Amino acid sequence: MGGVTAADIATYYGTDLIRGVALLGSFPHRNMFSEVVTQWALGFIPRMLDFDLAKFGPTVKEFVESCVAFGDKLDQETKYSWMGAVAGQNPNVRVLSIPHIQDETALMKARMTLPYLVLHGTMDKFVDGLKLKAYMEKNFGNFVFRLWKDVGHAPFWDAPNDANKEIISFTKRLSRVSILSFFFSNRK
Amino acid sequence: MKFASLLTSLSLSASTFAVYVTSPDGTKIWAEAIGNPNKPAVVFVPGFSCSSLAFNKQWSDPSMIENLYMVCQFQRVVIQCSYLTFNRFVMMFEVRALVTNLSPTPPTRPNLSLMISKPLSTTSVSESKGQFLLGGI
Numbered sequence: 001m002g003g004v005t006a007a008d009i010a011t012y013y014g015t016d017l018i019r020g021v022a023l024l025g026s027f028p029h030r031n032m033f034s035e036v037v038t039q040w041a042l043g044f045i046p047r048m049l050d051f052d053l054a055k056f057g058p059t060v061k062e063f064v065e066s067c068v069a070f071g072d073k074l075d076q077e078t079k080y081s082w083m084g085a086v087a088g089q090n091p092n093v094r095v096l097s098i099p100h101i102q103d104e105t106a107l108m109k110a111r112m113t114l115p116y117l118v119l120h121g122t123m124d125k126f127v128d129g130l131k132l133k134a135y136m137e138k139n140f141g142n143f144v145f146r147l148w149k150d151v152g153h154a155p156f157w158d159a160p161n162d163a164n165k166e167i168i169s170f171t172k173r174l175s176r177v178s179i180l181s182f183f184f185s186n187r188k
Numbered sequence: 189m190k191f192a193s194l195l196t197s198l199s200l201s202a203s204t205f206a207v208y209v210t211s212p213d214g215t216k217i218w219a220e221a222i223g224n225p226n227k228p229a230v231v232f233v234p235g236f237s238c239s240s241l242a243f244n245k246q247w248s249d250p251s252m253i254e255n256l257y258m259v260c261q262f263q264r265v266v267i268q269c270s271y272l273t274f275n276r277f278v279m280m281f282e283v284r285a286l287v288t289n290l291s292p293t294p295p296t297r298p299n300l301s302l303m304i305s306k307p308l309s310t311t312s313v314s315e316s317k318g319q320f321l322l323g324g325i
Contacts, residue, residue: 003233003235005233019228022230025235026235048236048237063237067238067242078241078244081241082238082239082241082242085237085238085239085241086237086238089237094237098236154242156242156243156245156246157242157245160245160246160249163246164245164246164249164251164252165251167230167246167252167256168251168252168255168256171227171228171230171255171256172228172255174228175228
């Protein structure tokens with residue numbers, strides 16, 4: 001969900017503040033989530049928003065395990081540190097973090113030029129990778145899409161070497177574009 | 189120690205630099221940075237209820253530390269962050285405060301590989317030409 005922050009920044013500060021956006025198991029903005037959400041997530045998300053801590057407790061463990069491709073193999077240190085972060089959040093914030101309103105108008109004005117790197121896994125339980133790819137192809141004009149097998153909702157965790165190489169390559173490509181843009185914009 | 193010197197030492201030691209940044213509504217946000225401040229800045233935005241812990245495999249990768257300046261916030265109320273208010277603009281405010289407090293000092297000569305080319309003004313962000321790469325789960 002962190003990837004949708006780009007839409008807020010575009011709305012209130014402008015897209016010229018953003019050099020590029022990397023979506024790591026995420027999606028471009030909140031209002032298109034219904035187009036890519038999985039059936040499993042539709043059933044699970046309401047439990048994450050429940051005020052009843054007796055119900056929320058077991059949900060935390062399931063949520064953390066669902067973020068990676070093979071949750072039952074997630075090491076204990078990682079599992080409990082992630083669970084601690086989720087459980088430590090005030091319920092008033094937790095229940096508002098998903099339903100809050102977002103205006104994607106400014107972001108979508110830049111959709112054909114703003115560079116995107118999309119890293120996604122075929123085992124993502126929240127966002128359907130094939131549907132997301134179709135959405136990107138239909139609505140965005142400057143993106144690189146990687147859909148990896150045996151990778152879940154957290155591609156940076158399930159496939160860190162590949163993800164890190166893609167991120168570094170993306171930033172280097174943007175840097176070169178920036179230099180060229182500066183050169184051409186300053187020619188007399 | 190001046191902030192610029194601190195960032196320089198950070199790049200040499202490759203250790204995490206962490207500070208509290210304050211949102212306009214007064215909420216204190218725990219934020220961390222690691223890497224080379226002379227390289228492109230990448231702001232990592234954790235997804236729903238997650239924290240920067242999720243990016244351990246990025247923050248411990250020598251090639252990422254060498255090639256990027258990685259910045260991440262904890263979402264408010266997660267672990268070290270305080271809880272005052274919440275509104276729908278929360279993440280925008282936090283990213284603004286984050287970049288303001290953790291971006292490198294402006295270079296003495298143009299360094300076009302920097303995605304944050306200068307610290308953002310707290311009063312007139314729209315006038316800034318600084319840019320950053322946003323990475324979100």
